[in-house]
Amino acid sequence: MTTEETPLTSADALNAKLKALLRRAHASGIDVEGGWECRNDTEHPDWDVIVTEVEKDEESA
Structure with a gap:
């Protein structure tokens, strides 16, 4: 990742990046x-990220 990325301005933009x-x-x-701890410096909070696979519904398959 670069430090010159476009800032995220919405939940939809965050979802697209994820x-x-x-x-x-x-x-x-x-x-x-699985789960990951995302530890940051003092300027940003720490996060716990959990990713689980979900079953596709018939419309998205």
């Missing part, structure tokens, strides 16, 4: 299901 990241990881053979 979707792209998860697709790249999955395509690279990384098991994306």
Whole structure:
């Protein structure tokens, strides 16, 4: 990632970035299901991220 990325300005933009990241990881053979602690410096909060696979509904299949 670069520091010159376009700022996220909405939940939809965040979702699109997360979707792209998860697709790249999955395509690279990384098991994306699980939990990660995202520790940051003092200027940003820390987060716990949990990814679970969900069953597709018939409309999205």
